[in-house]
Amino acid sequence: MKALWLENNQISMREIAQSNKPGEALIKIRKAGICSTDLELVKGYYPYKGILGHEFVGEVVSAPDASWVGQRVVGEINAVCGKCEACLNGRPTHCENRTVLGISNRDGVFAEFTSLPLENLYRVPDSVPDEQAVFVEPLAAALEIQQQMQIHPTDRVLLVGAGRLGQLIAQTLALTGCDLHVVARHAFQREILSARGIRTIAEENIQPQKWDMVVEATGSPDGFNLARRAVRPRGTMVLKSTYKGGMNVNFSSIVVDEINIIGSRCGPFEPALRLLEKREVDPGVLISDQYKLQDSLKAFERAAQAGVLKVLLEN
Amino acid sequence: MKALWLENNQISMREIAQSNKPGEALIKIRKAGICSTDLELVKGYYPYKGILGHEFVGEVVSAPDASWVGQRVVGEINAVCGKCEACLNGRPTHCENRTVLGISNRDGVFAEFTSLPLENLYRVPDSVPDEQAVFVEPLAAALEIQQQMQIHPTDRVLLVGAGRLGQLIAQTLALTGCDLHVVARHAFQREILSARGIRTIAEENIQPQKWDMVVEATGSPDGFNLARRAVRPRGTMVLKSTYKGGMNVNFSSIVVDEINIIGSRCGPFEPALRLLEKREVDPGVLISDQYKLQDSLKAFERAAQAGVLKVLLEN
Numbered sequence: 162m163k164a165l166w167l168e169n170n171q172i173s174m175r176e177i178a179q180s181n182k183p184g185e186a187l188i189k190i191r192k193a194g195i196c197s198t199d200l201e202l203v204k205g206y207y208p209y210k211g212i213l214g215h216e217f218v219g220e221v222v223s224a225p226d227a228s229w230v231g232q233r234v235v236g237e238i239n240a241v242c243g244k245c246e247a248c249l250n251g252r253p254t255h256c257e258n259r260t261v262l263g264i265s266n267r268d269g270v271f272a273e274f275t276s277l278p279l280e281n282l283y284r285v286p287d288s289v290p291d292e293q294a295v296f297v298e299p300l301a302a303a304l305e306i307q308q309q310m311q312i313h314p315t316d317r318v319l320l321v322g323a324g325r326l327g328q329l330i331a332q333t334l335a336l337t338g339c340d341l342h343v344v345a346r347h348a349f350q351r352e353i354l355s356a357r358g359i360r361t362i363a364e365e366n367i368q369p370q371k372w373d374m375v376v377e378a379t380g381s382p383d384g385f386n387l388a389r390r391a392v393r394p395r396g397t398m399v400l401k402s403t404y405k406g407g408m409n410v411n412f413s414s415i416v417v418d419e420i421n422i423i424g425s426r427c428g429p430f431e432p433a434l435r436l437l438e439k440r441e442v443d444p445g446v447l448i449s450d451q452y453k454l455q456d457s458l459k460a461f462e463r464a465a466q467a468g469v470l471k472v473l474l475e476n
Numbered sequence: 477m478k479a480l481w482l483e484n485n486q487i488s489m490r491e492i493a494q495s496n497k498p499g500e501a502l503i504k505i506r507k508a509g510i511c512s513t514d515l516e517l518v519k520g521y522y523p524y525k526g527i528l529g530h531e532f533v534g535e536v537v538s539a540p541d542a543s544w545v546g547q548r549v550v551g552e553i554n555a556v557c558g559k560c561e562a563c564l565n566g567r568p569t570h571c572e573n574r575t576v577l578g579i580s581n582r583d584g585v586f587a588e589f590t591s592l593p594l595e596n597l598y599r600v601p602d603s604v605p606d607e608q609a610v611f612v613e614p615l616a617a618a619l620e621i622q623q624q625m626q627i628h629p630t631d632r633v634l635l636v637g638a639g640r641l642g643q644l645i646a647q648t649l650a651l652t653g654c655d656l657h658v659v660a661r662h663a664f665q666r667e668i669l670s671a672r673g674i675r676t677i678a679e680e681n682i683q684p685q686k687w688d689m690v691v692e693a694t695g696s697p698d699g700f701n702l703a704r705r706a707v708r709p710r711g712t713m714v715l716k717s718t719y720k721g722g723m724n725v726n727f728s729s730i731v732v733d734e735i736n737i738i739g740s741r742c743g744p745f746e747p748a749l750r751l752l753e754k755r756e757v758d759p760g761v762l763i764s765d766q767y768k769l770q771d772s773l774k775a776f777e778r779a780a781q782a783g784v785l786k787v788l789l790e791n
Contacts, residue, residue, distance in 0.1 A: 206728075246686075247709060255709035255733070309734070371561075385727070394562060394570035403728035410725055412700070413521075413718035416739035418570070419624070424731035 164212045164272035165457040170205045174457060177212065180268045182276040186224040188234060190454075192295040193217040193270045193474045195464040197325055197380070197402075202264065203461070206403065214271035214474075215263040218294035224279060235297040237281040237430055238262040254427045271457055271474055283430045289437045295473060296329065296444035297433045303329040304436075305428030306376065306399055307337070314338040317371065319362070321388050322378035323350035325447065325470050326401060330378055331359050332442040339374075342367075344387070349468055353446050367391050370418075376401060382408050394418040401425050447471040479527045479587035480772040485520045489772060492527065495583045497591040501544055503534040503551070505769075507610040508585045508789045510779040512640055512695070512717075517579065518776070521718065529586035529789075530578040533600060533609035541594060550612040552596040552745055553577040569742045586772055588791055598745045604752045610788060611644065611759035612748045618644040619751075620743030621691065621714055622652065629653035632686065634677070636703050637693035638665035640762065640785050641716060645693055646674050647757040654689075657682075659702070664783055668761050682706050685733075691716060697723050709733040716740050762786040 166175040181187045194216035202209050215238045221229045241248050241256035248256050262277065263269020285294045303326065312318065316339045320331055323345035331343050331354055342362040345351045351361045364387065373396050375388040380402030388398050389410075398420060415422070436442045447470040452460035454474050464472040479492040496502045509531035517524050530553045536544045556563050556571035563571050577592065578584020600609045618641065627633065631654045635646055638660035646658050646669055657677040660666045666676045679702065688711050690703040695717030703713050704725075713735060730737070751757045762785040767775035769789050779787040 252710055395567055400727060400731050403731050404726075405728075407724040407726050409722040411719075411722050412715060412739070413720075415737070416715050416718050417741055419620075419739045419741055421739075422730070422737040424727070424734045424736075426732055426734055 162273035163454055164268075165214065165454075166211070167203060167213045168210045170203060172203055172213065172458065172461060174455060177272065179274050180212075180272075180276045181223070181274075184225055185276045185278050186221050186229055186282060188219040188236070188275050188277060189222050190217050190219045190270050190272060190275060190476050191233070192291045194295045194299070195460060195472045195474070196299060198264065200461070200465055201403070206405070207264070209264060211263070212268035212270070212272050212275075213263050214269035215261070216295055216298045217270035217275065218285060218291050218297070219270070219275065221282070222274070226279060229279060229282065233285045233294070234282040235285055235294055235430065235434070236262065236277045236283070238264070238298060239427060240267060240278055240281060271454065273454065273476055283434060285434065286438045289434070292445050292448060292473070293437050293443075296447070296471075297430055297437065299326055300329050300333070300433040300436070300442065300444060301428035301430045302326065302401070302426065303333045303428065304432050305425050306330065306401070307333065308428055309423060309425055310397065310399075312337045312339050312374065316340065316373040318342070319344065319367065319372040319375045319388070319391050320378060321375060321384045322402070323347075323354060323361075324378065327378040328353060328447050328470065329442070329444060330376055330401065332357065332444075333436070334376070335359050336436075336441055347468060356446070357443070370394065372396060374399065378402055380404055385410075389420075392420060394420070397421040397423060399423055399425050444471075448473060451475055477588035478769055479583075480529065480769075481526070482517060482528045483525045485518060487518055487528065487773065487776060489770060492587065494589050495527075495587075495591045496538070496589075499540055500591045500593050501536050501539040501597060503549060503590050503592065504537050505532050505534045505585050505588060505590060505791050506548070507606045508532040509610050509614070510775060510787045510789070511614060513579065515776070515780055516718070521720070522579070524579060526578070527583035527585075527587050527590075528578050529584035530576070531610055531613045532585035532590065533606050533612070534585070534590065536597070537589070539594060544594060544597065548600045548609070549597040550600055550609055550745065550749070551577065551592045551598070553579065553613060554742060555582060555593055555596060586769065586789055588769065598749060600749065601753045604749070607760050607763065607788070608752050608758075611762070611786075612745055612752065614641055615644050615648070615748040615751070615757065615759060616743035616745045617641065617716070617741065618648045618743065619747050620740050621645065621716070622648065623743055624738060624740055625712065625714075627652045627654050627689065631655065631688040633657070634659065634682065634687040634690045634703070634706050635693060636690060636699045637717070638662075638669060638676075639693065642693040643668060643762050643785065644757070644759060645691055645716065647672065647759075648751070649691070650674050651751075651756055662783060671761070672758070685709065687711060689714065693717055695719055704735075707735060709735070712736040712738060714738055714740050759786075763788060766790055
């Protein structure tokens with residue numbers, strides 16, 4: 162099958178043997194999305210060799226349980242052991258023996274087919290089109306914030322960053338009724354938010370130490386520092402992006418102000434599907450472009466350009 | 477009155493006008509404790525000029541409400557406005573206009589007398605002697621951990637550091653029934669803990685990524701890094717000490733592991749007094765030495781020596 166292969170910071174289209182793992186479902190990819198993590202992996206953020214990609218919607222073509230065959234599905238990216246301490250204590254996304262689709266020791270979805278355990282799959286309701294379903298994984302990551310902590314409807318919440326993930330976080334946070342403002346660098350990002358009635362705020366208008374919760378979704382030290390200045394004493398900083406290398410942070414002020422900093426990664430798929438089915442969110446507004454799988458290299462170039470949100474690949 | 481004055485990183489005994497602020501209680505100091513923060517202030521951790529000291533037990537000698545006169549009291553160190561957003565939302569220790577006893581814009585307790593608003597004072601039960609009551613402030617700071625988060629009795633909790641504050645944290649954490657282990661650098665620290673049935677653990681025996689909660693009470697980058705290695709994915713790191721300058725931290729791993737980092741400072745006085753009254757804790761085991769107020773300079777030298785826990789000053 163055709164696949165986008167990453168090796169030594171180089172991506173290339175290759176012909177690869179179809180990855181039909183024993184005991185797992187084989188899934189024909191319908192659409193896949195390019196995520197910032199994919200771009201970072203190409204830059205060498207984490208040493209990974211194999212087929213890239215982890216956001217997808219596909220169709221089961223073979224499975225240990227025949228009732229799955231023909232189903233349209235999305236898939237949780239962490240394939241877990243079910244036996245380690247993390248798995249047995251309700252934290253499977255932190256499984257000590259996990260492989261991660263297109264990220265760690267498991268071939269990904271920028272290919273004609275992929276393979277996942279049945280327990281990772283979720284059926285997509287007929288009313289949710291492929292262009293929406295392909296966003297379930299990042300939408301679940303956005304919802305991880307609400308899974309980790311209580312957001313009061315009266316909270317003043319600042320979101321720093323309105324890129325691929327930031328836009329989805331904005332849409333889901335807005336559903337809580339909280340007093341949400343978003344710092345968006347680019348005019349086109351602000352326009353997408355405004356069209357949904359989500360308020361943006363210019364950096365110079367952000368009151369320091371006044372925000373109950375600040376979500377950092379830029380992955381840059383500047384974004385982190387802005388978030389730190391904005392959060393109130395005893396407030397919470399949610400970190401949704403990874404950062405290159407270390408960051409120098411004044412922890413004394415974090416102790417004195419009793420700030421809570423929490424890292425946030427993969428989230429729950431079922432609520433993401435429920436919100437799509439009820440049309441409470443619309444990730445489709447993020448689609449900048451679509452390419453055929455064989456044009457993946459062009460798609461990656463496009464995804465890396467400024468002003469581009471989501472680029473999809475289709476089979 | 478005699479007082480220990482800090483100015484330009486120098487402490488000296490001085491004769492100072494008695495600080496009888498209008499509308500506040502005047503308190504004759506009975507005993508006061510030297511805290512690591514005092515030693516740091518002398519080193520210039522934070523620019524403060526005035527009478528040092530914030531841990532005390534004393535006797536009210538005059539007050540706007542005469543019923544307080546003659547009462548033995550301890551005092552909350554944050555004097556607050558009651559009107560700012562922090563005060564009106566139940567976070568008075570983060571008052572935007574606060575002064576802090578012996579730390580920020582308010583003369584402290586290493587003196588014959590000090591002054592505090594009545595609302596800051598708590599009566600000490602007769603059954604609690606001065607040598608215990610003088611520990612209410614740091615004991616309250618230890619209890620701030622339980623005030624900020626739920627500690628499950630089944631939690632595996634690691635405490636890094638068994639100095640002045642660490643010992644009090646160990647005693648209060650042990651009351652939760654959690655599976656507590658303490659990393660104590662010095663043999664005498666381990667002996668104090670063992671005598672109370674609190675388990676210690678050698679650094680080389682700490683399983684990485686296995687602890688539900690890790691409390692960092694050393695204030696050193698080494699302590700922070702040890703705590704980071706020990707905490708499990710989705711676990712909590714509690715920072716109880718301030719750190720000199722910035723620290724370089726890998727926040728990507730904090731995001732991937734979804735670690736929760738929380739700063740923790742001043743705590744509630746009433747539960748500290750209740751635990752002392754019920755003799756559930758015994759801070760008296762921390763007393764290394766006592767000096768007369770006029771010998772404060774010698775007391776500071778002693779407090780800065782290795783192997784010394786609490787040094788008290790008495791009038």
